[in-house]
Amino acid sequence: MLSKKTKYAFHALTYLGKHRDRGAILIQEISEKYGISHKFLENILLELKKAGFLGSKKGKGGGYYLIKAPNEIALSRVIRLLDGPIALLPCVSLNYYEPCEECQNQEQCGLYKVMIKVRDETLKILEMKSLEDILEGE
Amino acid sequence: MLSKKTKYAFHALTYLGKHRDRGAILIQEISEKYGISHKFLENILLELKKAGFLGSKKGKGGGYYLIKAPNEIALSRVIRLLDGPIALLPCVSLNYYEPCEECQNQEQCGLYKVMIKVRDETLKILEMKSLEDILEGE
């Protein structure tokens, strides 16, 4: 399951995507809309900004806005940013690889081989679907 | 990512699958093979037994053994048993459904609709792959 952080990130991105024409939008507006703690959401938006998805404006009249096209924001990128690995095991993670302690030789591990396939097929889905797909459903 | 519990479950099932001809196998043997705490593994095997994957024999000469054909043990069933939902959000979970508090109307939620699709495609993979596939890789 996705963490709340990631779920909230998707909500925020969706909201900002829907209101792209309105310029900078307050954290407050988004947090009220979805009933998310203002401060918690603040941290999330900051991460999304640092990752290059959002821009922001400080001071009075400030807020956040989308700086990428929705179809360039794949679900996989948002999930990796906030939740970490998509793979089911550390030993098959592309971005967060760690060997399994219990595994002497990956090349002989049937679990490893299956999980590589599961990862590849899962990634196909999560890389193909983007914020654009979410926006189309609203 | 899978919890260690689920990963260990897969290791144990794999080991029991490989040694199906040997009858009951000690927890000890499996826990040593993979460096898993005996007591932790005990809990896991018990769950797998209650779920109908394993049989057991008590007393001296006892142990655990597989009672299902490996191709009948889909990855999805093991994951659901030990880790819970496969879906990325509670509101799209088939087996552990819960509505999202922030969501007034699912039918208008773009995130919901996309996650339904992701779930369906993920399930296709995890229901198709089974212990048999793991065993073939060993």
Place this chain on the structure above:
DNA sequence: AATAAGCCTATATAATTTGTAGGTTTTATA
């Protein structure tokens, strides 16, 4: 009877997630 094994429940420990606090910096505007 003694021993070896799984069964069962509760609890302890560790890690992670979720949320909060409080001050700093920047910007608009009165």
Place this chain on the structure above:
DNA sequence: TATAAAACCTACAAATTATATAGGCTTATT
């Protein structure tokens, strides 16, 4: 130029979940 509004930043607190341990109970073999 003072004030207020907003994002920025870091650290910490609380809650939840995952991992692991303990210890007695039951069953089967010898």
